[in-house]
Amino acid sequence: MTLAVIGCGNPNRSDDGVGPEVIARLRKRPLPDGVALHDAGTDGMGVMYNAKGASHLVVVDARAPESEPGAIYAVPGELLQAPPQQSFNLHDFRWDHALYAGRKIYGAAFPKQVKVFLIEAATLEMGLSLSEPVSAAADRVTERIEALAHDFAEGGWA
Numbered sequence: 001m002t003l004a005v006i007g008c009g010n011p012n013r014s015d016d017g018v019g020p021e022v023i024a025r026l027r028k029r030p031l032p033d034g035v036a037l038h039d040a041g042t043d044g045m046g047v048m049y050n051a052k053g054a055s056h057l058v059v060v061d062a063r064a065p066e067s068e069p070g071a072i073y074a075v076p077g078e079l080l081q082a083p084p085q086q087s088f089n090l091h092d093f094r095w096d097h098a099l100y101a102g103r104k105i106y107g108a109a110f111p112k113q114v115k116v117f118l119i120e121a122a123t124l125e126m127g128l129s130l131s132e133p134v135s136a137a138a139d140r141v142t143e144r145i146e147a148l149a150h151d152f153a154e155g156g157w158a
Helices: 014-026 044-051 095-109 132-153
Strands: 003-008 035-041 056-063 072-076 113-120
Touching (some): 003 044, 014 035, 014 132, 113 132
Parallel strands (some): 003 035, 003 056, 056 113
16 A cells, blocks of 8 residues: 655745655655655646555645635545546646546546645746745645554554
8 A cells, every 4th residue: 555645836936846845855855665755746647657556545735815815624525525627738737736637547546535735826827935824834744644554653543
């Protein structure tokens, strides 16, 4: 059994880079064997390919600003997976499409257990740093994923 943790987002768009930032922070932490960290950027196909073969998956991404910057939403993946629209542009294929397509294409070789952490952005403007509330939320999500990884290694995540 393996756990894939995939950060999504564009680090050139301020808070949209929170997924890759969480992955960078996790790389500095002592994680158990069997945990694979991936920065998928904005590549939905990369999410699908990196998740293949893992038994469990965690996706981290920014959520468009609507209310409270830095708010954390933990959502089961099956609630967010969505069929992709017909398109010849791979930029239209997002991680939510990857969850749907990965299950259809890879079947049993795609993670059965999927958790998604969405962090509400303060801004998605061009910029290289996270806003203060999103950076603080990234710390909290990093800690939650580290604990989840240790639970997983001890057989505690069903």
